[in-house]
Amino acid sequence: MPRPFYHPSLKEITLDGLLHALSDPTRRLILFNLIGCEGKSCSQTCDNLAPSTLSFHYKVLRDSGLVRSEKKGIEVMNVIRKDEIDSKFPGLLETIYNLQKTTVKRKQIA
Amino acid sequence: MPRPFYHPSLKEITLDGLLHALSDPTRRLILFNLIGCEGKSCSQTCDNLAPSTLSFHYKVLRDSGLVRSEKKGIEVMNVIRKDEIDSKFPGLLETIYNLQKTTVKRKQIA
DSSP: OOOOOOOOOGGGOOHHHHHHHHTSHHHHHHHHHSTTSSOEEHHHHOOSSOHHHHHHHHHHHHHHTSEEEEEETTEEEEEEOHHHHHHHSTTHHHHHHHHHHHHHHHHHHO | OOOOOOOOOGGGOOHHHHHHHHTSHHHHHHHHHSTTSSOEEHHHHOOSSOHHHHHHHHHHHHHHTSEEEEEETTEEEEEEOHHHHHHHSTTHHHHHHHHHHHHHHHHHHO
């Protein structure tokens, strides 16, 4: 039996952990690819990374409370815990999502 | 002659660096103590840390672009680069400042 994934409860989720997880551009990309969908496999959110690197980033996202993962057959499906995060840390995801979009656009123009 | 402090230009300031610097509660405390004042010495923003620890946190804050420091006699005076950060990353400092206040309040109640 594979070990189940660890997911912190909402009470255990901290601003420190969220900001640390969000401080990496790859993790922001993965996370914001999960917005508005029912669940995506790891490779569907970011297809240009080595599996071990992708797995590491997903672990940080799960441990911080941003993502919930579930094994479905041979795949791992992921969802963003947006409603929970929004309820405890209002405005955080929206602000960083908007800034991320602007930053990516700025880089494309430069 | 002491070495002058390094401060990144606004162009060099990244969302990654800001979120990393802001992911530490002590650095958020120091930073938000600088809001609305003309400049404070290091010990005025946080008086319960060893000088080396405080110095480390200030270096991270400077390197990320959040704080500007200047030697004045035997003291180092610090200001938050709020207007610059707000112009490039609108909403970031305000959102995290509000969340920090709520988190501290929540801890005091618990």
